[in-house]
Amino acid sequence: MVIRKEKLDFLRLENIDSASNGIIIMPIAEYLHAKAQQKTLLAHSYYSVLLIKSGGLTMVADKRMYAMGRHDMLSISADCVCSFLHNIPVEGSIVLFTETFFMQRYHMERTHYFNYLKCNRMNGFVLTSEDIERCSHLMELMQKEYRTAKFGSRELLHNHLHSLLQLLGRRITKNIGAVRMDEKEERLMAFETLLDENYREKRFPSFYAERLNLSVNHLNRICREKRAASCGTLIRNRIVLEAERLLYHTFKTVREIAIELGFDNVPYFITFFKAKKGQSPEEFRRNQ
Numbered sequence: 001m002v003i004r005k006e007k008l009d010f011l012r013l014e015n016i017d018s019a020s021n022g023i024i025i026m027p028i029a030e031y032l033h034a035k036a037q038q039k040t041l042l043a044h045s046y047y048s049v050l051l052i053k054s055g056g057l058t059m060v061a062d063k064r065m066y067a068m069g070r071h072d073m074l075s076i077s078a079d080c081v082c083s084f085l086h087n088i089p090v091e092g093s094i095v096l097f098t099e100t101f102f103m104q105r106y107h108m109e110r111t112h113y114f115n116y117l118k119c120n121r122m123n124g125f126v127l128t129s130e131d132i133e134r135c136s137h138l139m140e141l142m143q144k145e146y147r148t149a150k151f152g153s154r155e156l157l158h159n160h161l162h163s164l165l166q167l168l169g170r171r172i173t174k175n176i177g178a179v180r181m182d183e184k185e186e187r188l189m190a191f192e193t194l195l196d197e198n199y200r201e202k203r204f205p206s207f208y209a210e211r212l213n214l215s216v217n218h219l220n221r222i223c224r225e226k227r228a229a230s231c232g233t234l235i236r237n238r239i240v241l242e243a244e245r246l247l248y249h250t251f252k253t254v255r256e257i258a259i260e261l262g263f264d265n266v267p268y269f270i271t272f273f274k275a276k277k278g279q280s281p282e283e284f285r286r287n288q
Contacts, residue, residue, distance in 0.1 A: 011035070011044055011045065012045045013098065015034075016031070016034045020096075022098045022100055023101050023157055024095075024097075025093065025094070025095050025143040025146040025157075026093070026094060026096075027092070027143075028050060028052070028057070028090055028094050029089075031094045031096075044078055044080055045098070046098045047096070047098070047117055048076040048094060048096050049075050049095045049168070050074050050075075050076070050094045051072075051092050051132075051136060052068050052069060052071065052072045052091075053136070054070055054091045055069075055086070056068060056088055058084070058085040058086070059082055059083070059085070060085070061076065061080055061081065061121065061122055062080060062081055062244075062245065066122070073124070073127060073132075073168070074124055074125070075117060075123040075168065076122055077121045079121075080121045080122065095139060095161065097161060102158075116169060118189060125171045125172060135168070138163055138164045139164070141160055142157055142161065145157055184222050187212060188227065191219065191222075191223070191234075194208055194211055195208065199235060199238045200239075200261055200262040203235060208231065208235075216231070219231050236276065240276045240277065242261060243269075243273055243281065246261075247281055254269070254270065254281045258270075
């Protein structure tokens with residue numbers, strides 16, 4: 001089932017709670033209700049960690065459908081377009097936080113363990129019953145602290161979030177392998193951040209290399225080593241990803257999407273998309 005709306009926009013924590021200050025902890029049912037009040041289909045500007053205690057939830061994230069049930073836990077990266085379907089009651093907790101909130105306390109060299117949040121748009125975790133109990137307890141503590149908002153609450157929320165992500169990181173490193181935050185990975189993440197901010201206007205690797213104080217060749221070597229693709233390919237992939245999202249989640253015409261993505265020539269956009277996906281934008285939309 002595809003959910004489409006009139007436009008695609010970003011959902012920020014302030015849209016859910018104006019006093020969020022970088023983090024929100026709430027029951028999943030409340031979050032789903034708050035999200036449903038928005039008039040647009042939204043990409044997130046924050047990270048999410050969900051724990052289902054009972055019931056079920058179906059989620060569509062960047063064209064892929066995921067079914068979650070009791071004791072399932074999932075992390076969702078920022079800038080991931082999600083819609084939720086829940087035909088049965090669902091109980092659980094969700095933690096929403098921005099990168100700024102997390103990074104306010106931890107320096108880059110301290111955060112290599114949590115790089116899985118950025119490297120994968122979604123992560124599932126294989127947890128033991130003890131893990132589930134600990135995660136549930138941490139999220140309950142966070143929710144209580146968030147609601148009381150006493151002096152020192154922000155520091156405690158930092159501590160609890162650190163513990164939660166560390167526990168999950170152990171499981172994801174055990175099951176799918178960790179991504180070490182070395183100097184090259186740091187540079188690549190800086191490139192990916194720049195790319196998310198500029199891909200509509202800046203299509204040439206030279207722009208990103210200059211901003212990162214690297215040569216184009218050096219940036220290309222890092223991209224190939226860490227993502228098995230050239231800098232130019234990653235730029236084009238990011239444009240195609242956004243085109244897919246807009247085609248999948250909105251009613252925008254191909255012309256409107258082309259213009260939004262910085263293409264002055266619509267036929268060129270169609271050719272560009274077809275070269276990457278093997279089908280035209282309209283064919284892609286019909287096949288979803």
